[in-house]
Structures are given as C-alpha cells and as structure tokens.
Amino acid sequence: MDATERLQAASKFLLQSPPGEINDVLNDVRNIISDDDALQAGILPALREYNLAQFTTADVPGHQHQCIVSEAARVEGSEESEEPRDRFWDPRSRTSFRFDHLALEASEPEPIEPDEESEPFRLALENSSLTYISAHFHDGVTSVFSTPGNAERFVVQVVANKYNPSNFWSGRWRSEYVLNLADRTLEGKILVNVHYYEQGNVQLSTSHTVSLELPQTITASNAAASANKILALIETEEARYQTSLNAAYQTMGDKMFKALRRALPLTRAKLDWDRVLGYKLGQEITANKGGFGSS
Structure with a gap:
C-alpha cells in the first residue's frame, strides 16, 4: 500500500469515528502514515467533513456559550482552503471566528451583523x-x-x-x-x-x-x-x-x-x-x- 492509499484509508477511518473518539482514531492512524506533516495535509478534508457533519461545538471567543460548527454556520464567501481553519459565525453573539479543524479551537473573533429583515x-x-x-x-x-x-x-x-x-x-x-x-x-x-x-x-x-x-x-x-x-x-x-x-x-x-x-x-x-x-x-x-x- 503506497502513501496515497494509506492516506485514503486513514480518511475513511476518521469519517467513521464514533462520538468523542476522533482523537483516539487519529492517534491510531498516525501509526499507519508515520509522517505527521503528510498526515495533517492528507486528512484535512476528512476532518473538515467530519466536523461539519457531526455538528462539532466550539467555545465562542469572548462569550460564555458554545455554538455549532456546520455548513449552515459557514460565513458567506468563506471558501475551503488548504489551511486547517475556516471562518464560521455564531448568530447568538453576532460573532464570526476562525475554527481550526485539527485543534478544534475558535480564534480571531470579529463582529458580524445579521440580516435585519x-x-x-x-x-x-x-x-x-x-x-x-x-x-x-x-x-x-x-x-x-x-x-x-x-x-x-x-x-x-x-x-x-x-x-x-x-x-x-x-x-x-x-x-x-x-x-x-x-x-x-x-x-x-x-x-x-x-x-x-x-x-x-x-x-x-x-x-x-x-x-x-x-x-x-x-x-x-x-x-x-x-x-x-x-x-x-x-x-x-x-x-x-x-x-x-x-x-x-x-x-x-x-x-x-x-x-x-x-x-x-x-x-x-x-x-x-x-x-x-x-x-x-x-x-x-x-x-x-x-x-x-x-x-
């Protein structure tokens, strides 16, 4: 099995991770890849897909509550990139933030105004x-x-x-x-x-x-x-x-x-x-x- 096939297998394992156990699965697949840099780049799309589909929660920076990171929460105009961070928003606090799909952390908060109507x-x-x-x-x-x-x-x-x-x-x-x-x-x-x-x-x-x-x-x-x-x-x-x-x-x-x-x-x-x-x-x-x- 070459490196590409190993990354594809690792991505499939991650997408099937049970609730709350994705870090355990990630640690296990590290042994399959044996290259952390390649692993991070190769599994990023799977991690992003998993987090959005599973309604991963994030602590809203500067506020005392959590919000859901999902496709509906993606800031309009924010496209997926090779970076592990996308921008989402929390309507409750009127805050947008960067979410790191690897560290599962929110950062760089900015105010965002909702649609008035x-x-x-x-x-x-x-x-x-x-x-x-x-x-x-x-x-x-x-x-x-x-x-x-x-x-x-x-x-x-x-x-x-x-x-x-x-x-x-x-x-x-x-x-x-x-x-x-x-x-x-x-x-x-x-x-x-x-x-x-x-x-x-x-x-x-x-x-x-x-x-x-x-x-x-x-x-x-x-x-x-x-x-x-x-x-x-x-x-x-x-x-x-x-x-x-x-x-x-x-x-x-x-x-x-x-x-x-x-x-x-x-x-x-x-x-x-x-x-x-x-x-x-x-x-x-x-x-x-x-x-x-x-x-």
Missing part, C-alpha cells in the same frame, strides 16, 4: 430553541441560522453529546430542521450515534426524517408565539422518535436476542447441572485416588 424571527426561534434544549438535553447546544438572501428560510440545529469512557460508551444526538415560511414547511432529520466497546465493539447509527406542513397560525408577524409553536412541533416529533427507539430496544431484549439463543441442546433435553457437577467431583476423586495409590 430576518433577525426578529431568527431571534425568536433561538430563544425558543434554548428553552427547549435546557428542558430536554444535558449539555445540549443549539444554533439557529437565517439564510442569506431569503428572509423566510431558517435552519435550527441541535446537538447533544454524552461521553463515558470509564464505562466504555459514548453517544451523540443531532437534529436539524429547515423552516420555510414561504412554503409553510418544516423539513428535518434526526441522527443518533451510540458506541459501546467494553470487551467488544457495538455501534448504533440511526436516522429519522421529519416533514411537516405548518399550521396557518404560524406567521412571521407573530414571531414569539410562532417560534414556540414550531419548537412544540419539533418536541413532539423528537419525543415520538425517542419513544419508538425505546420500544425497539425493549423488543430486542425481550424477543430478538432470546430468539438467537438455543432453547434446548441438540438432545432436546435440558441439562441436569447437579448431575454434571456430581460427575465432575467423581472424576476428581477418582483421579486423586489414582495419584495416592501410585506414590
């Missing part, structure tokens, strides 16, 4: 989203973005991470909703990733799509009330999906996994474990007697 409704959505995640997610992060050139299109993103390496598991919940007031639609997706790796390697990766028509009571002119109604729709959908996941896992435990186990051995008769133990003790006693007689 869409900002009132975006702000109402943001306030409702913050209330929602504080009620339903531990350490959840949300970002709400307007769309340049379209004052009636908004993107609501939510991410929540739970890492528990001492108990060998990690998990991530991501959800994204595209709200279009002109078309009166709410299109979204929910993605869940869980990794359990105590004496094994079990991963769950599942997704759910949402497609709703907005009720007539949701209007741009009534921003606060409409934003609350939109988040109520999101809450209903996410609760329904969570309930379905719980039911599926209950069914797995009660039926599917039990069906995988053989009810009886090939003899179609249950083992008498007391007799088996008796046989074992008898064999040990016989063996010991033989040993004593030969001495």
Whole structure:
C-alpha cells in the first residue's frame, strides 16, 4: 500500500469515528502514515467533513456559550482552503471566528451583523430553541441560522453529546430542521450515534426524517408565539422518535436476542447441572485416588 492509499484509508477511518473518539482514531492512524506533516495535509478534508457533519461545538471567543460548527454556520464567501481553519459565525453573539479543524479551537473573533429583515424571527426561534434544549438535553447546544438572501428560510440545529469512557460508551444526538415560511414547511432529520466497546465493539447509527406542513397560525408577524409553536412541533416529533427507539430496544431484549439463543441442546433435553457437577467431583476423586495409590 503506497502513501496515497494509506492516506485514503486513514480518511475513511476518521469519517467513521464514533462520538468523542476522533482523537483516539487519529492517534491510531498516525501509526499507519508515520509522517505527521503528510498526515495533517492528507486528512484535512476528512476532518473538515467530519466536523461539519457531526455538528462539532466550539467555545465562542469572548462569550460564555458554545455554538455549532456546520455548513449552515459557514460565513458567506468563506471558501475551503488548504489551511486547517475556516471562518464560521455564531448568530447568538453576532460573532464570526476562525475554527481550526485539527485543534478544534475558535480564534480571531470579529463582529458580524445579521440580516435585519430576518433577525426578529431568527431571534425568536433561538430563544425558543434554548428553552427547549435546557428542558430536554444535558449539555445540549443549539444554533439557529437565517439564510442569506431569503428572509423566510431558517435552519435550527441541535446537538447533544454524552461521553463515558470509564464505562466504555459514548453517544451523540443531532437534529436539524429547515423552516420555510414561504412554503409553510418544516423539513428535518434526526441522527443518533451510540458506541459501546467494553470487551467488544457495538455501534448504533440511526436516522429519522421529519416533514411537516405548518399550521396557518404560524406567521412571521407573530414571531414569539410562532417560534414556540414550531419548537412544540419539533418536541413532539423528537419525543415520538425517542419513544419508538425505546420500544425497539425493549423488543430486542425481550424477543430478538432470546430468539438467537438455543432453547434446548441438540438432545432436546435440558441439562441436569447437579448431575454434571456430581460427575465432575467423581472424576476428581477418582483421579486423586489414582495419584495416592501410585506414590
């Protein structure tokens, strides 16, 4: 395998990294490449893709909250480059920053002004989203973005991470909703990733799509009330999906996994474990007697 093939393999490994474990995977692939400079340059596109797709969170410079780094957060006109840093923005603080995809750090903050026409409704959505995640997610992060050139299109993103390496598991919940007031639609997706790796390697990766028509009571002119109604729709959908996941896992435990186990051995008769133990003790006693007689 030549250097290019090794870099391609390393990039694939990184893109499949479980939640919170990309640094562990990166350290492992360093042994494959054995050239840190080549590794950094070769895997940068994969790291960028992974961070944006996984809704990586960043501490906003100069502020006491985190925001989501995603494609929706990219500053208009900021193009991907060979440098590991792209510019994104946090609408909540009206701050843009450079994000280092290798170090996962934000720097070089600059003020940025939102679109005046869409900002009132975006702000109402943001306030409702913050209330929602504080009620339903531990350490959840949300970002709400307007769309340049379209004052009636908004993107609501939510991410929540739970890492528990001492108990060998990690998990991530991501959800994204595209709200279009002109078309009166709410299109979204929910993605869940869980990794359990105590004496094994079990991963769950599942997704759910949402497609709703907005009720007539949701209007741009009534921003606060409409934003609350939109988040109520999101809450209903996410609760329904969570309930379905719980039911599926209950069914797995009660039926599917039990069906995988053989009810009886090939003899179609249950083992008498007391007799088996008796046989074992008898064999040990016989063996010991033989040993004593030969001495």
